[in-house]
Amino acid sequence: MATASLSTPASRIFSFSSLSTRLRTLTTAARATTTSKKKQHQKHKQRVAVKEKRRTRSDREFELETIKRYGDTSFHIPVLLGEVLDVFPASKPLRRFVDCTLGAAGHSSAIIEGHPEMEVYVGLDVDPVALEKARAQINGVLDAPNSSLKAYTFLENFRCIKSLLADVDETLLDAGIDGILMDLGMSSMQVNDPQRGFSVLADGPLDMRMDPQASLKAEDILNSWPETEVGRILREYGEESNWYSLQNKIVKARLQGGLHSTGELVDLIKSATPLSREGRQGWIKTATRVFQALRIAVNDELKTLEDSLYSCFDCLAPGGRLAVISFHSLEDRIVKQTFLDIINIESRDGDADMIEEEARKKDLRKIRIDIDEDESWIKQMIQGFRGTILTKRPITPSEQEEKLNTRSRSAKLRVIQKV
Numbered sequence: 001m002a003t004a005s006l007s008t009p010a011s012r013i014f015s016f017s018s019l020s021t022r023l024r025t026l027t028t029a030a031r032a033t034t035t036s037k038k039k040q041h042q043k044h045k046q047r048v049a050v051k052e053k054r055r056t057r058s059d060r061e062f063e064l065e066t067i068k069r070y071g072d073t074s075f076h077i078p079v080l081l082g083e084v085l086d087v088f089p090a091s092k093p094l095r096r097f098v099d100c101t102l103g104a105a106g107h108s109s110a111i112i113e114g115h116p117e118m119e120v121y122v123g124l125d126v127d128p129v130a131l132e133k134a135r136a137q138i139n140g141v142l143d144a145p146n147s148s149l150k151a152y153t154f155l156e157n158f159r160c161i162k163s164l165l166a167d168v169d170e171t172l173l174d175a176g177i178d179g180i181l182m183d184l185g186m187s188s189m190q191v192n193d194p195q196r197g198f199s200v201l202a203d204g205p206l207d208m209r210m211d212p213q214a215s216l217k218a219e220d221i222l223n224s225w226p227e228t229e230v231g232r233i234l235r236e237y238g239e240e241s242n243w244y245s246l247q248n249k250i251v252k253a254r255l256q257g258g259l260h261s262t263g264e265l266v267d268l269i270k271s272a273t274p275l276s277r278e279g280r281q282g283w284i285k286t287a288t289r290v291f292q293a294l295r296i297a298v299n300d301e302l303k304t305l306e307d308s309l310y311s312c313f314d315c316l317a318p319g320g321r322l323a324v325i326s327f328h329s330l331e332d333r334i335v336k337q338t339f340l341d342i343i344n345i346e347s348r349d350g351d352a353d354m355i356e357e358e359a360r361k362k363d364l365r366k367i368r369i370d371i372d373e374d375e376s377w378i379k380q381m382i383q384g385f386r387g388t389i390l391t392k393r394p395i396t397p398s399e400q401e402e403k404l405n406t407r408s409r410s411a412k413l414r415v416i417q418k419v
Contacts, residue, residue, distance in 0.1 A: 007150075007339065008137075054128050056394065056395050056396065057396050058082075058377075060377065061082075062082065062398050064404070066082065067404070069110075076106065076187050078110075079104075080237045080325055080411055081106060081110060084231050084323060085110055085114060088321065088323070089114075090115065091374055094179050096118075096174075096179075097111060097112075097178060097183050098121075098122045098161065098179070098181070099111075099124065100124050100158035100161065100181065100182045100308070102123040102153065102186070103130050104134060104137065105133070105134035106139050107181055108134070108181075109138060112138070112142075121151040122151075122165065123151070123153040124154050124156050124164065125155065126157050133189075134153065138151055138153070156302065158304075158306050158308050158312070159308050161180075161310070161312060162311055162314070165177070166407055170325060173315060174317075176315065176317025176418075178321075179321050179322075180315065180321070182308075182323070182324045183329050184324065185326060191407075194262075197217075197218060198291065198295065200262070200266060205217075205262070206259060206285065207219070208290060208295045217299050218295070219258075221298065222294070223254055223258035223259060227247060232248050233293050233296075234246055237294075237296040239329070240289045240290060247271050249272050263372050265290070268284075294327060302330060302331070308338070309324070309342070310342065313342050320417070320418050321418075325412070326412050327411055327412075332412050335414050339389050339414060340384075340389070344386075380392035387416050387417055393412050395412070396411060397409070
């Protein structure tokens with residue numbers, strides 16, 4: 001009679017043991033992956049929290065009717081309009097005002113109507129299409145009865161602010177300007193026109209000139225500038241990590257006749273963008289950075305901005321304010337640092353300055369009292385010898401404004417006041 005064996009073959013024991021070990025390994029790996037994802041998510045939340053701390057989201061109630069009155073929700077929406085009106089409130093006289101970036105004149109129209117005491121208004125823009133629309137808008141405001149305001153508009157870059165003010169009235173620079181506004185963003189009418197070459201999603205010529213009379217185009221940079229200079233522009237002005245690959249592809253494209261349309265440039269960017277980069281959003285983000293870099297280079301935006309901030313501050317009257325709306329980190333960094341440089345410029349050495357210093361402290365105390373009583377939008381200030389930064393952290397759009405106008409998401413408002 002055969003007896004059944006109670007023993008288990010060694011091969012089967014080994015098999016079960018290996019399987020158990022593999023299962024434990026997979027379970028451990030899965031837990032590690034889950035833990036890693038949680039850590040990444042926590043780090044992302046921390047980065048977002050830090051970013052929120054570095055700015056002051058506007059708590060001002062968003063007034064859609066005001067936007068409709070001074071803008072057009074389907075055409076052009078003035079960014080941070082309510083917040084700009086808070087910077088130049090009706091309670092503070094604004095007799096002389098300059099808008100360095102006129103655009104569609106949404107901000108200017110609202111400020112002019114809010115200050116019937118205004119005597120001189122100056123508006124600048126390098127875009128003739130924008131200037132034409134702005135003039136029509138401002139003329140509509142000036143048609144109001146009892147308006148004695150003298151308004152001047154110029155097709156000029158804000159780098160010329162001092163010479164333009166001298167041409168308007170030589171006494172303006174002596175008396176000083178009460179308020180100056182710089183909105184550094186492109187208007188929707190510029191982005192939406194494919195022939196200007198600013199849009200990533202619409203095919204058009206590689207132009208990107210803010211001033212149509214300027215000679216340099218994006219096409220010139222891509223097809224004729226030195227290889228290293230093209231790479232530098234992508235790296236520094238676009239903050240693009242994949243700049244080297246893009247630089248090489250741009251140079252190689254010259255052998256096939258070069259790049260002559262935004263569509264061709266976008267196709268090149270797609271071919272150079274790894275598929276792992278968030279799919280469609282990956283190449284769009286890369287293209288946005290590349291287009292930004294080219295636009296900055298074509299218009300020499302950063303150097304012009306820095307020089308003009310000093311010029312604008314010099315033009316202010318005592319107590320006058322300069323408000324700047326920027327739309328990307330490079331601009332905001334320049335505005336922030338230049339404001340700090342301006343207020344901390346040392347005065348002359350010597351005992352004579354002690355009297356001036358005491359007077360300055362009195363002025364600063366007066367500024368502090370006025371702000372505490374009237375202007376709740378100012379949260380933290382930085383006081384210096386020549387002026388006061390009223391926005392230690394930049395003001396950004398409210399959630400309601402971002403929902404209405406997605407292009408406002410990156411806007412940051414900084415304000416400096418002259419002592």
